[in-house]
Amino acid sequence: MQKSLLLGDEAIAQAGIDAGMSGIYAYPGTPSTEITEYVRVSKEAKEKGVVASWCANEKTAAEAALGMSYAGKRTMTCMKHVGLNVAADVFLNASITGANGGILFVVADDPSMHSSQNEQDSRYYGKFAMIPVLEPSNQQEAYDMVHLGFELSEKYKIPVMLRITTRLAHSRSGVARKQSRKQNQFKLPENLRQFVLLPAIARKQYQGLLNNQPLFQKESEESEYNTYTPGEDKTLGIVACGLAYNYLMENYPDRKVPHPVVKICQYPLPHKHIDKLYEECEKILVLEEGYPIVEEMIKGFMDHGKPVTGRLDGAIPRAGELNPNIVGKALGFPQEKLAEIPSLVASRPPSLCKGCSHIDSFLGLNEALESYGQGRVFSDIGCYTLSALPPYESINTCVDMGASITMAKGAADAGMKPSVAVIGDSTFTHSGITGLLDAVNEKTNITVFILDNSTTGMTGGQPSSAYGKIEDICRGIGVEEEHIRVLKPLRKHHEENTRIMKEELEYDGVSVIIPRRECIQTLNKRMRQKFKEKEKAKAANKNA
Amino acid sequence: MKKDIILAGVGGQGILSIAATIGYAAVELGLYLKQAEVHGMSQRGGDVQSHLRLSSNEIASDLIPRGKADMIISVEPMESLRYLPYLGKEGWLITNTKPFINIPNYPDQEKVMQEIESQPRYVALDAEALADEAGSKKSANMVILGAASPFLDMDFEKLENAIRFIFGKKGEELVDINLKALRSGRKFAQENK
Numbered sequence: 001m002q003k004s005l006l007l008g009d010e011a012i013a014q015a016g017i018d019a020g021m022s023g024i025y026a027y028p029g030t031p032s033t034e035i036t037e038y039v040r041v042s043k044e045a046k047e048k049g050v051v052a053s054w055c056a057n058e059k060t061a062a063e064a065a066l067g068m069s070y071a072g073k074r075t076m077t078c079m080k081h082v083g084l085n086v087a088a089d090v091f092l093n094a095s096i097t098g099a100n101g102g103i104l105f106v107v108a109d110d111p112s113m114h115s116s117q118n119e120q121d122s123r124y125y126g127k128f129a130m131i132p133v134l135e136p137s138n139q140q141e142a143y144d145m146v147h148l149g150f151e152l153s154e155k156y157k158i159p160v161m162l163r164i165t166t167r168l169a170h171s172r173s174g175v176a177r178k179q180s181r182k183q184n185q186f187k188l189p190e191n192l193r194q195f196v197l198l199p200a201i202a203r204k205q206y207q208g209l210l211n212n213q214p215l216f217q218k219e220s221e222e223s224e225y226n227t228y229t230p231g232e233d234k235t236l237g238i239v240a241c242g243l244a245y246n247y248l249m250e251n252y253p254d255r256k257v258p259h260p261v262v263k264i265c266q267y268p269l270p271h272k273h274i275d276k277l278y279e280e281c282e283k284i285l286v287l288e289e290g291y292p293i294v295e296e297m298i299k300g301f302m303d304h305g306k307p308v309t310g311r312l313d314g315a316i317p318r319a320g321e322l323n324p325n326i327v328g329k330a331l332g333f334p335q336e337k338l339a340e341i342p343s344l345v346a347s348r349p350p351s352l353c354k355g356c357s358h359i360d361s362f363l364g365l366n367e368a369l370e371s372y373g374q375g376r377v378f379s380d381i382g383c384y385t386l387s388a389l390p391p392y393e394s395i396n397t398c399v400d401m402g403a404s405i406t407m408a409k410g411a412a413d414a415g416m417k418p419s420v421a422v423i424g425d426s427t428f429t430h431s432g433i434t435g436l437l438d439a440v441n442e443k444t445n446i447t448v449f450i451l452d453n454s455t456t457g458m459t460g461g462q463p464s465s466a467y468g469k470i471e472d473i474c475r476g477i478g479v480e481e482e483h484i485r486v487l488k489p490l491r492k493h494h495e496e497n498t499r500i501m502k503e504e505l506e507y508d509g510v511s512v513i514i515p516r517r518e519c520i521q522t523l524n525k526r527m528r529q530k531f532k533e534k535e536k537a538k539a540a541n542k543n544a
Numbered sequence: 545m546k547k548d549i550i551l552a553g554v555g556g557q558g559i560l561s562i563a564a565t566i567g568y569a570a571v572e573l574g575l576y577l578k579q580a581e582v583h584g585m586s587q588r589g590g591d592v593q594s595h596l597r598l599s600s601n602e603i604a605s606d607l608i609p610r611g612k613a614d615m616i617i618s619v620e621p622m623e624s625l626r627y628l629p630y631l632g633k634e635g636w637l638i639t640n641t642k643p644f645i646n647i648p649n650y651p652d653q654e655k656v657m658q659e660i661e662s663q664p665r666y667v668a669l670d671a672e673a674l675a676d677e678a679g680s681k682k683s684a685n686m687v688i689l690g691a692a693s694p695f696l697d698m699d700f701e702k703l704e705n706a707i708r709f710i711f712g713k714k715g716e717e718l719v720d721i722n723l724k725a726l727r728s729g730r731k732f733a734q735e736n737k
Contacts, residue, residue, distance in 0.1 A: 005571060007581070030584030115584030171580040171595075171606035172567070243606075250605035324609035338611045339628040342659045344651040346622070348554065350590035351646065383588065391648075458585065 003174035008164055011139045011175045012078075012106055013038035015146030016050075020181040022073035022101075023051035025061035027430065028459035029080030030115035031169035032108035036078055037462070048183065054456075056465040057401070057430040058083035062090045062105065069103040069159075070195055072187030074150050081109040081120050086401065086431070088125070091159075095129035096197060096205045098157040100189045102150035106162045108169045111290050111321035115166075115458075117381070117398065119319065121290035126161045126267060130209055132216050133161045133267040134225075135242035139173040141225065141265060147178060152219065156212055157194075165289045167321065168243055213268075221272045225265035228273040233258040237281030239274065240264070241294055243322070244287035250324040251331055269297060278306065285330060286310035289322055352386050357453055357517035360489035360497070362387045362394040364515075365422070365449065367494075368501035372418060378411065380404040380432070382424035383457040383519075395422060402431025408446045409439045418505040422449045426456040426464040433473060439510050440478040447504050448512045450474075453519040461522040474512050483511035490517065545575065545697055546601070548608040550627045551594040552618035554644045555587040559619055561710070562689045563594050568706035569698055570598045580606045589646050591623055617692045619671070619685060620644045621656050628663075637666040638692040638733070640684065642673075667691050667733045674728045680718075683725035690729025694737065700730065 006014060013035045016024060026036040039045045039052040051068075055061035058079040065077035079087060084107050091105060107125070110116040126133035132152050136142040142164060149160040193201050220226060238257065240248045241264040249255050260281060262273040278284060278298070283306060286295040292311040299308040309315040315330045316322070329335055352359050362384075369376060379385060379395035380403060387394040397407055404421040412419035423432045428450050439446050450470055456462040466473070474484050485504060487497045497515070504511040549566070553559040563579055570577045580595040595608045610629050617638045618624030624639035631637065639660060643653055660668050671687035678687070686707065693703055704723060711718045 005567060005577065034583070114582070167580055167606050170583050171578055173578045173603075173606075174571070174576065246604045246606065250609060255604070323607050324605045325611075328609070336611050339631060341628060342625050344622075344655055344659065345625050346647055346649045346651060348589075348591040348623075348647055350555065350585050350588040353588060386588065458588075460583075 003176050005172050006139060006175045007034055007170060007172050008139050008142050008168035009034035010038045011143040012146055012162065014177065015143040016076050017042060017045050017048065018178055018180045019147045019150050020074050020183045021050060021076055022183045023065065023068045023075045024078065025053050025055050025064045026078040027055055027058045027061055027083060028456050028462045029083045030459055031110055031166040032078045032080045032106065033459045035106060054462050058087040059090055062087040065103055066090060066094050069099045069101045070189060071101065073101040073184045075101060076104045076106055078106040080116065081107060081122050082116060082118065082400065084122055084125055091125065092129050093197060094159045095131050095209060096202055097195045098205065099153050099159050100157065100187070101184050102153035103159045104146065104149045104153065104162050105159055109163065109165045109290055111165055121293060122161065122163045123267065123290065123293050126163065130213060131158055131161060132219060133163055135163045135265050136168065137242050137245045137265055139168070139175050142168060143175045156215065158212065165243060165321065217268050220266050220268050220270040223266040226270045226273060227263045228276060229261045231257055231259040231261060234260065234281045235283065237277040237284050239277065239284060239286045239294060241288040243289045244327070247322050247324045247327040248287055251328045251333060264294065269294060274298065283307045283309065285315065287322065287327055349389055350386060351389065352383065353520050355520040357489045357515065358384045358387060358451055360491060360494065361449065361451055361515040362392045364494060364497045364501055366392065366394055367498045368505055376416060376418060377420045377422055378404040378408040380423040380427045382427050384422060384424055384451050401427055402435055405432050405435035405439065405448055409435065409444045412444050412446050417445060419446045420449065421446060422451065425450060425452040425454060425466040425470060428470065429466040433477065437477045443509055445508050446510055450512060450514045452514050452516040455519045455522045457519045457521065461519060461525065470514055479510055479512050483507060483509065485513045487513060487515045488517060489515040546599040547615065547696060548613045549596040550608060550613050550616045550630050551596055552616060552623040552627050553592060553620050554623060554646065555590050555592045557619050557644065558685055559592065559594055562617060562685050563596050565689060565703060565706045565710055566596060568709055569702040572702055572705065573698065575600060576603050578603045578606050591626060593627060615692060615695055617688060619688055621660060622651060625659055635665065636695050637663045638688065639668050640671040640688055641668050642670055667737055669729065669732050671729065674732065675725050678724035678728055679721035683722050686722045686725040687729035690726040691733040693730045694733050
């Protein structure tokens with residue numbers, strides 16, 4: 001079969017379709033977005049009736065996936081690393097309920113924080129939940145491991161984590177597909193109490209998970225993805241996890257490493273290979289993308305054994321993603337002197353698009369707040385976070401999804417006045433509603449801006465769960481009608497908008513301002529689509 | 545055969561269509577390919593790059609090691625300089641001279657050009673002007689690709705076929721414009737390298 005050129009994300013999506021997945025649930029987040037995106041536009045997925053949903057947040061997505069697993073079908077839930085924090089409740093408890101149909105938690109970490117607020121390593125979550133974790137080293141393995149993941153999940157009735165990082169998610173390569181497998185039939189769990197985590201049942205279920213640990217271990221020991229390759233020079237033994245294996249091989253153009261190498265792509269960490277490596281080598285180098293979790297485990301708290309080197313002792317930088325040069329240096333290769341970036345090259349940070357509605361919102365907000373001074377705006381995660389940068393410098397926080405409203409509440413309670421929250425429409429329905437309810441219940445003096453561009457902008461314009469519902473939601477949880485103000489953020493309305501903002505900043509209670517204008521990117525896309533259809537119709541008329 | 549190429553530009557300038565064209569040709573030639581892209585935040589007007597690796601042997605890393613790239617292909621002059629640490633000793637710098645200015649501290653354009661011209665091997669051309677002549681300013685990407693084509697070690701015909709395939713769905717006219725753009729870039733490079 002001819003290979004398809006796929007992003008790592010796309011390989012996972014295609015594998016899901018081929019492996020008989022019946023549903024995929026997600027909230028967009030870089031670098032995981034393209035998985036669900038791919039299934040949503042796949043003709044094949046549509047023909048097979050695969051459900052592909054953008055959900056309100058990662059928790060609702062993961063729970064829907066668990067429900068599909070309950071009903072006996074194969075399913076996937078995808079998120080970025082920090083998305084797993086949102087879904088952590090269901091994730092950790094799903095390891096206790098176990099699965100019925102195969103269920104994969106696909107988590108895309110972002111070391112170096114290309115598009116994220118931290119670089120947490122999801123393998124810790126996998127260890128926390130005590131479930132098998134798969135970490136492919138390339139696009140083909142990403143494809144193949146989806147199949148493996150579903151098999152493991154159904155064999156042990158347990159959720160499985162597939163962990164990737166940015167470079168694999170967003171890099172393209174040839175992928176050979178497997179034969180397509182039929183979807184599972186609807187089938188209830190054999191034990192109808194399996195998913196009822198009442199203490200008495202949960203204890204039993206948890207014991208089952210504990211009993212399965214040696215079996216997960218055995219799977220890892222025997223996995224074809226965990227390999228030992230001999231090498232003559234035993235002054236050093238190398239453990240390379242996932243993507244790090246490629247950076248290791250890149251340093252040996254003939255692909256022959258003189259040292260023994262253990263490649264790890266499946267967890268729990270396999271003893272067999274690592275014990276052997278430790279026995280025969282003088283020193284161990286651990287290469288892993290993310291936190292030094294494997295290095296810590298091998299080194300141990302007492303660190304009385306052979307030297308183990310990696311991120312912890314500085315052989316590899318403690319933070320940031322790996323690359324071939326970093327690995328080459330750790331291997332002791334002489335480093336060539338590189339050309340430098342000429343000093344005149346200026347940094348070019350991302351910025352709000354020309355014509356973006358947020359620009360008008362922030363120009364208004366800046367002016368409305370002028371008399372109060374700086375430092376009063378709590379914000380959130382989305383395109384509008386870029387307003388922290390010049391020329392706007394409007395916002396003072398960006399922590400986690402939804403934290404704008406709740407932090408503004410806490411600061412208001414501490415006496416800050418005015419206390420302002422700025423949140424996007426999609427982020428509002430993701431995690432903002434409950435915080436607003438807290439503020440309403442206590443009549444806290446905050447002014448909440450819900451910047452409604454009617455899409456999930458930063459990740460490329462996915463539909464927003466908030467679409468057409470924001471005022472109703474605010475009313476429904478008790479925001480006073482006269483303090484829900486909808487604006488059209490356009491330059492020509494600047495004065496009027498600023499006046500309304502000032503009014504609401506002065507109001508002693510919860511007010512919500514909704515500047516509403518469609519994202520310029522989705523608008524352009526829509527216009528192009530419209531134009532295309534018009535042209536098509538014209539051509540059709542001509543032919544007729 | 546091995547070609548490691550850094551594609552550079554600003555988010556929204558469409559460097560990925562260059563990658564797609566080379567990629568299509570590479571697959572036709574039965575080469576291995578890896579292409580690391582930038583998605584997410586930086587796409588909003590920030591600096592973006594793509595690592596494109598072609599080889600007759602299997603490729604290990606998705607990222608090109610620093611100091612090993614055979615070529616930097618840039619659709620923006622200042623951005624072409626950002627990736628110099630990646631360029632190998634024998635490498636070529638192919639760049640558009642037309643700046644994309646969306647920051648207040650964009651450096652003096654003459655100085656940018658001096659830096660480019662101080663490189664041992666470079667081709668610098670006003671791709672937008674040539675694209676305009678070809679029929680659409682939007683085909684500047686293909687002018688740049690054309691300028692890079694003499695150094696790709698690939699049959700030129702394969703690139704032409706790739707354009708026919710990629711733009712074919714959008715109509716004959718667009719195919720012709722892009723082919724013209726590709727050829728004019730190639731001609732410039734052959735005369736000015």
